[in-house]
Amino acid sequence: xxxxxxxxxxxxxxxxxxxxxxxxxxxxxxxxxxxxxxxxxxxxxxxxxxxxxxxxxxxxxxxxxxxxxxxxxxxxxxxxxxxxxxxxxxxxxxxxxxxxxxxxxxxxxxxxxxx
Amino acid sequence: xxxxxxxxxxxxxxxxxxxxxxxxxxxxxxxxxxxxxxxxxxxxxxxxxxxxxxxxxxxxxxxxxxxxxxxxxxxxxxxxxxxxxxxxxxxxxxxxxxxxxxxxxxxxxxxxx
Numbered sequence: 304x305x306x307x308x309x310x311x312x313x314x315x316x317x318x319x320x321x322x323x324x325x326x327x328x329x330x331x332x333x334x335x336x337x338x339x340x341x342x343x344x345x346x347x348x349x350x351x352x353x354x355x356x357x358x359x360x361x362x363x364x365x366x367x368x369x370x371x372x373x374x375x376x377x378x379x380x381x382x383x384x385x386x387x388x389x390x391x392x393x394x395x396x397x398x399x400x401x402x403x404x405x406x407x408x409x410x411x412x413x414x415x416x417x418x
Numbered sequence: 419x420x421x422x423x424x425x426x427x428x429x430x431x432x433x434x435x436x437x438x439x440x441x442x443x444x445x446x447x448x449x450x451x452x453x454x455x456x457x458x459x460x461x462x463x464x465x466x467x468x469x470x471x472x473x474x475x476x477x478x479x480x481x482x483x484x485x486x487x488x489x490x491x492x493x494x495x496x497x498x499x500x501x502x503x504x505x506x507x508x509x510x511x512x513x514x515x516x517x518x519x520x521x522x523x524x525x526x527x528x529x530x531x
Contacts, residue, residue, distance in 0.1 A: 312458065335517045335518075337519050339522075344506075344525070344527070345524055345525065346422075346424075346508055346522035346523050346524045346525050347461075347508065347510075347520075347522040348522070349519055349520075349521075352518070352519055354517065354518070393460065393461070395519075397516045397517055398516075399516075404515070404516035404517070405451060405463055405466050405476070405516055406516060406519070406520060407463075408453075408460045408461040409460055410458060410459060410460040411458075411460050
């Protein structure tokens with residue numbers, strides 16, 4: 304069965320420093336992977352997605368992620384963070400229970416950017 | 419602009435009462451979903467619907483009910499049988515299949531008083 308593990312529940316970082324948010328998955332089927340961002344009291348917004356092709360995926364707000372099949376990882380990175388990047392980030396993978404699918408999400412990583 | 423509208427944004431309920439959360443989309447999406455979010459637990463699937471007049475239970479359906487009478491609408495009722503209903507509820511939809519991800523609404527925060 305598919306599952307997603309986000310290894311860090313909180314990541315504090317100073318402004319303009321690089322950041323990596325880690326995500327590992329397990330899947331017995333073709334892999335599609337997503338990162339979403341959630342600002343306080345708001346819904347989730349798609350940052351980027353891997354469906355196929357190049358393993359380095361670029362998303363919005365300067366974020367990128369690399370799909371690594373051998374390590375079953377899809378870590379999210381940004382070379383220089385801003386205060387406005389403070390939010391919670393979720394990694395997700397499709398789950399195909401029965402004949403219908405839905406996304407299963409990791410427990411989230413709270414990124415806190417300090418001045 | 420197309421999107422998903424959840425209402426109300428904040429909702430207060432007395433213990434023992436049923437309450438209905440609204441979710442409307444004008445994206446012409448076939449599939450719609452309800453998730454519950456609690457701090458540190460990520461998102462957990464309550465119900466989902468792939469077509470009108472059909473829906474499936476998710477991982478935590480007990481104490482909740484849904485209907486899908488129109489393609490655009492997927493309301494969630496939190497019943498008195500839900501023992502711990504205080505949470506943030508998120509509605510989502512997609513058209514192209516789950517492989518392509520979801521569009522989310524802005525959420526409803528339900529508090530039991």
